[in-house]
Amino acid sequence: MNKTKARFGRVLGVLLLCLGGQPAQAAELALADAVRQALAANPGIAAQQARAEALRQVPAQAGALPEPRLRLNATSLPLDSFSLGQTPMTQLQLGLSQALPFPGKLALREESAQWEARASLSQVDESEIRLAGAVKRQWWQLFYLDRAIESVLRNQNLLRQFVDVAQTKYSVGQGLQQDVLLAQVELSRFEDQELSLRAMRRKAEARLNALMGRAAETPVSLVAEVSRELPELRPSAEYLALAEQHRPELQALKYQIEAARARVALADKDYYPDFNLGVVYGQRQGYVDLATIQLSMNLPINTANRQDRARDQRKQEWLQKKYSLDDLRNRIAEQIDVAMADYRRARKQTELYDKSIIPQASQTVESMLAGYQVNKVDFLNLVRAQVTLFNYETQYWQALSAANQALAALEVAVGKEMYR
Numbered sequence: 491m492n493k494t495k496a497r498f499g500r501v502l503g504v505l506l507l508c509l510g511g512q513p514a515q516a517a518e519l520a521l522a523d524a525v526r527q528a529l530a531a532n533p534g535i536a537a538q539q540a541r542a543e544a545l546r547q548v549p550a551q552a553g554a555l556p557e558p559r560l561r562l563n564a565t566s567l568p569l570d571s572f573s574l575g576q577t578p579m580t581q582l583q584l585g586l587s588q589a590l591p592f593p594g595k596l597a598l599r600e601e602s603a604q605w606e607a608r609a610s611l612s613q614v615d616e617s618e619i620r621l622a623g624a625v626k627r628q629w630w631q632l633f634y635l636d637r638a639i640e641s642v643l644r645n646q647n648l649l650r651q652f653v654d655v656a657q658t659k660y661s662v663g664q665g666l667q668q669d670v671l672l673a674q675v676e677l678s679r680f681e682d683q684e685l686s687l688r689a690m691r692r693k694a695e696a697r698l699n700a701l702m703g704r705a706a707e708t709p710v711s712l713v714a715e716v717s718r719e720l721p722e723l724r725p726s727a728e729y730l731a732l733a734e735q736h737r738p739e740l741q742a743l744k745y746q747i748e749a750a751r752a753r754v755a756l757a758d759k760d761y762y763p764d765f766n767l768g769v770v771y772g773q774r775q776g777y778v779d780l781a782t783i784q785l786s787m788n789l790p791i792n793t794a795n796r797q798d799r800a801r802d803q804r805k806q807e808w809l810q811k812k813y814s815l816d817d818l819r820n821r822i823a824e825q826i827d828v829a830m831a832d833y834r835r836a837r838k839q840t841e842l843y844d845k846s847i848i849p850q851a852s853q854t855v856e857s858m859l860a861g862y863q864v865n866k867v868d869f870l871n872l873v874r875a876q877v878t879l880f881n882y883e884t885q886y887w888q889a890l891s892a893a894n895q896a897l898a899a900l901e902v903a904v905g906k907e908m909y910r
Contacts, residue, residue, distance in 0.1 A: 518711040521629050524702060528625045529618055531703030538617050542610040549607060553600030561585035565772070575775035587768030587784065595764075598756040605749035612745060615738035619905055621701065626898035628698045633712050634891035635691040638884045642684045645880045649677040649873075676873050680880075718844075720837045720893050721909055729826045729904050737822060737905030743815045750808035757801040763787040825903035833896035836889045843886035851879040 529535065566579035574580050696706040734740065768784035790797055855875045861867035897909045 518713065519629075520713050521626060521716075524629050524698065525622045525625050527704075528621055528702045532621055532701065533703055535614070535617055535621060538610075538614045542607070542614050545603075545607040545610045549600045549603040552603040553596050555596070556589040556591075558586055558588045561587070561770070563770075575777075578774060578777045581772035581774045581780060583770050583772045583782075585768055585770035585782075587766055590765040590767055592759055592762040592764055595756060595759045598752050598759065602749045602752035602756065605745045605752065609742040609745035609749065612738040612742035616742060616905075619738060619902055622907070623898045623902035625698065625701050626901075627895040628694060628701060629712065630891040630894045630898070632691065632694045632698055632710065633716065634887050635687055635694055636712055636714070637887035639684065639687050639691065641880055641883045641887070642680050642687060645876065646677060646680045646684070648876060649673055649680060672870060672873060676877060718840075718890060720833075720840060720890075721897075723830055723833065723900075726823075726826055726830060729830075729900065730823060732904045732906055732908075733822050733826065734819075737903070740815070740818060740822070740905070743811060743818055747808065747811045747815060750804065750811050754801065754804040754808050757797070757804040760797050760800060761790055761793060763790060822903055826900065829896050829900035829903055833893055833900065836893035836896055839889035840886060840893055843882055843889060848879070848882050848886060851875070851882050855879050 561583070563583040563585065565581055565583055566577060567574075568576045568580065574582070695710045698710055699706050699708045764787065766784070766786045768782075768786075770782035770784065772780040772782065774780065855872075858867045858872045858875050901907050901909065
């Protein structure tokens with residue numbers, strides 16, 4: 491009997507120790523490192539950077555004159571003898587001509603291409619901002635799952651201890667067999683939760699690896715300790731002002747509007763003719779050589795079907811970009827408001843769980859555990875209290891993860907990293 495009681499006391503001591511203990515996890519991948527690796531290795535970003543570099547080569551081409559044309563002719567050649575000196579009209583000609591667009595057209599083509607090139611660079615920045623936000627959100631989701639798995643493992647260990655306690659009390663006639671069965675059922679439920687959480691973690695791990703440009707099956711081990719401080723938010727008007735300055739997607743659309751404006755001006759220039767200037771040198775055998783100067787131009791006379799429609803098209807394209815800019819501003823304002831609302835809710839939940847609910851639930855479990863030792867607390871209530879504590883701990887980590895994911899979404903909306 492004394493040995494049984496001693497064993498019972500040791501088990502209770504282990505239970506109390508487990509309630510206050512926090513398991514450690516090897517630290518490997520920090521959030522900043524994950525973002526840095528993703529930006530360096532993501533193939534989608536590399537593809538956009540290559541496209542931007544290609545567009546950067548366009549303005550110089552668009553602003554250059556067309557290539558000159560060289561001609562070599564044999565004119566007025568007699569077919570009876572093919573002699574170059576038979577008639578004074580026969581000559582060998584060497585000609586050079588240059589197309590000359592109406593003044594201002596080349597500059598407008600180059601300007602339009604420059605704005606498009608700038609827009610493409612801003613689109614790369616936009617993709618990087620979105621990728622960083624996606625990595626942060628996925629990292630925090632994985633962090634939450636790691637904490638949830640740690641919690642469920644700790645609770646499995648506690649429930650195994652509960653089973654030992656119930657069996658010990660039952661063996662000395664102080665407990666019921668149903669208490670043992672109840673603890674085993676709850677233990678099985680925790681084992682089922684572990685399976686679900688690990689499956690969710692594998693999916694989250696694969697998504698994070700994909701964002702980082704790595705093989706989906708690459709093992710990911712996150713740092714176990716992070717700052718739990720959650721900052722105060724600024725007024726939404728400040729975030730809107732920051733977005734106007736820093737959001738790359740907004741800048742890209744502004745550049746595209748300027749490019750469209752240049753194309754409208756170019757369409758207006760198409761009402762004027764383009765020129766072609768040429769010089770021809772003619773060599774005659776036995777006669778004096780000749781020179782010819784040529785100037786030609788196109789005649790834009792069918793303006794109703796060409797120039798008018800082209801100008802209307804360019805104006806509509808410009809208007810489409812302007813309306814898209816207004817729509818984007820509205821969507822960014824919505825993104826900021828949603829992210830702020832999500833953050834405030836999650837932050838409040840985090841504070842509530844951390845400062846009130848979890849400490850009270852922990853004290854309740856410890857008190858009920860001590861009461862169960864002296865048969866003052868029902869075993870079912872003890873198990874329910876422990877399960878409730880587990881749920882609160884899991885919800886705390888979920889709220890902390892949600893708050894940081896909302897901050898990441900807010901940074902994407904603003905287009906600027908502001909936190910951590």
